[in-house]
Amino acid sequence: MIIDSLQNADKYISLHPRFAKAFEFIKGLNLEALEVGKYEIDGKDLHAGVSLKDGMKPEEGKFEAHENYIDIQVCPTGKETIGWKPKEKCVSPKGEYNAEKDVTFYSDAPDTFFELTAGQFAIFYPNDVHIPNLGEGPIKKLVVKVKI
Numbered sequence: 001m002i003i004d005s006l007q008n009a010d011k012y013i014s015l016h017p018r019f020a021k022a023f024e025f026i027k028g029l030n031l032e033a034l035e036v037g038k039y040e041i042d043g044k045d046l047h048a049g050v051s052l053k054d055g056m057k058p059e060e061g062k063f064e065a066h067e068n069y070i071d072i073q074v075c076p077t078g079k080e081t082i083g084w085k086p087k088e089k090c091v092s093p094k095g096e097y098n099a100e101k102d103v104t105f106y107s108d109a110p111d112t113f114f115e116l117t118a119g120q121f122a123i124f125y126p127n128d129v130h131i132p133n134l135g136e137g138p139i140k141k142l143v144v145k146v147k148i
Helices: 006-015 019-027
Strands: 002-005 037-042 046-054 063-065 069-075 079-086 093-098 103-106 112-117 120-124 128-134 138-147
Touching (some): 002 006, 006 019, 006 120, 019 046, 069 079, 112 120
Antiparallel strands (some): 002 120, 037 046, 046 138, 063 103, 093 103
């Protein structure tokens, strides 16, 4: 997992061949005016979604991990709390891996919680189990899915 400010995004583009295009897309957006919906960047290899949902308590959220995509999660406005735990420490999957949605859910509890604020991002690799959208009030979120 990586947490940083979008102004430092160029430091991470060498970590994956699609990160340069992903961060170019993110930096080209007006994050405050971003509309809810799906955004194609490079077919199934690189795409994004914007959601606006009410914040949840940790026990209400979905603790999840992906196998085929890396998440670049951006907080366009306000703040969001996210929980995290390394996959190797998770022992209670909730059902089987859903290949269509590229997700496995877990009943485990996060080890760590952190806050993303406007202009920050987090990168979650397949070994990063995470629970997003924690907090109060509406949370706008941009998630860029990067094919491994």
